[in-house]
Amino acid sequence: MRTTVGIIGAGPAGLFLSHLLHQRGIESVVLERRDRDYCERRQRAGVVEHGVAEALRESGLGERMDREGFRHDGIELRFEGRGHRIDFPGLTGRHVMIWAQTEIVKDLIARRLSDGGRILFEAEATAIEGIDGEHPRVRFASAEGAEETLECDYVVACDGFHGIGRSSLPEEVVRTYDKVYPFAWLGILADVPPSCDELIYARHDRGFALHSMRSESVSRLYLQVPADTDTADWSDDRIWSELATRFELADSAWKLDTGPITDKSITPMRSFVTEPMRHGNLFLAGDSAHIVPPTGAKGLNLAMRDVMLLAEGLDAWYARGEASGLDSYSEQALRRVWRAEHFSYWMTSLMHTDPAATEFEHRLQQSHLEHIAACEPAAAALAENYTGLPHV
Structure with missing residues (x-):
């Protein structure tokens, strides 16, 4: 099987990347080890940052979010039996949306399939090979149990903390940071x-x-x-x-x-970061590269920001032959990752009883x-x- 970008994982990051690439005329195939029903039912985060919500709207995925989700203009901090409201628009001019990751995934799957996108459910990636060459390969077991190979220009691992993406990076180039x-x-x-x-x-x-x-x-x-x-x-x-x-x-x-x-x-x-987020033609995005404690509501948003950045880099490469976006992907993504890691750590330390x-x-x-x-x-x-x- 041949495609331009092979994506491992049909969570919000992998699906959103496939959607953004389709809108830029770049072909992709998504491999997902679970079935569609599981993907559309798993419960995850529900706070969508202002910029991520705007990106969903701009890419044609905001209609149901705006109709059924909740716009929140603040949060309340309670301590010592008192409450204090943080006014988002008054302090920043921005707001957040409460819209469950489950619903984002449902909309993305429906949109990708209606656009003719290829999502292979119950297709478990077993190996990523040739990432230092021009045409890396993803070996996977199909839903029927057959061993198959997906050849592509680039592989993007959006397969979570326990996926094969991170473990496919050469040990000598990887550094990890962890706090439990x-x-x-x-x-x-x-x-x-x-x-x-x-x-x-x-x-x-x-x-x-x-x-x-x-x-x-x-x-x-x-x-x-x-x-x-x-x-x-x-x-x-x-x-x-x-x-x-x-x-x-x-x-x-x-x-x-x-x-x-x-x-x-x-x-x-848990807090966890892998550096770098790229080696050769393999890119990491979302939980495959970083984990944040949920206190700061950053996990979903970091994953979406990763693939928004990656989509821009791939578009620049295929449209104009400019490689700078892909070359700087890891550095740029990690700048936001570490800011979110610090904020999530700070919120966790501030609000929890150690x-x-x-x-x-x-x-x-x-x-x-x-x-x-x-x-x-x-x-x-x-x-x-x-x-x-x-x-x-």
Whole structure:
């Protein structure tokens, strides 16, 4: 099989890259080891940065997002029984959209297939070969179990943290950076209308909590828990009680609405970066190259930014023979990656209760939150990073 760009992974990064390349007249094939139903059901992040939302609209994928998603002009920080709103438009002129990654993937799959795009589901990539030559190859097992080969000009690995993309880079050129946090998130989906109009980030002595949403009738909430937590240890009543405690306001009638919990999952908290994000004709994008803790809402957005940058570089090469965009891809992408890594680390350290922290460190957290609430430049720095820095 032959194509111009071979893409491994039908998540939002791989699919969006295929879509952007199609709009530029560049052929691609997407290999995905899971079936279509799995890809369209897996639950992931739901905060879309201002610039990424604009890119979806400009590429013809924003109609359903704007109709069914939620525009959010801020978030609320809760600490010491008080709430403080961060006004995104007032501080930055930007906003974010609440639109689940699941829905982005659904729209991308439908669009690629309607445009005649080639997505091979249940096609597991087993090896990437010849990345130092002009025509690298991806060996994969087809849905029927046959061993096949995809030859291309470039391979883009959007196959996640456990995919073969990163491991296909030569060991002697790779450097990785890693941090594992001593806690995790217990996430739930609940059939209950959201109790808030915007996301609530709550710091409590018992641990962090986050209130988000998936629709007008489905809420998405998270609790900080020990890293080795088993969801079986958390009954529905215990979850709702703990959430109510952590979100409680001292001088407000606000209350957390409860309802049937339809899903429980544990999200580990980790920071990870691989350098470089390119070797030869193999490029890494999204979780294959970097992981961020979800506190800063950057995972989905970094992946989309990676492939937006890569699409521009490929377009310049095939349209005008300019290689500078491809040659600088890793350096440019990593500049944004490290900024997002820092912001995600900062938000995680600010809002979570570290089990090993001293009382001195707890008081520092409280002081920093008070500073954000009282100082507009401090609040603006948070808002600028959260909504997405356009100039990085």
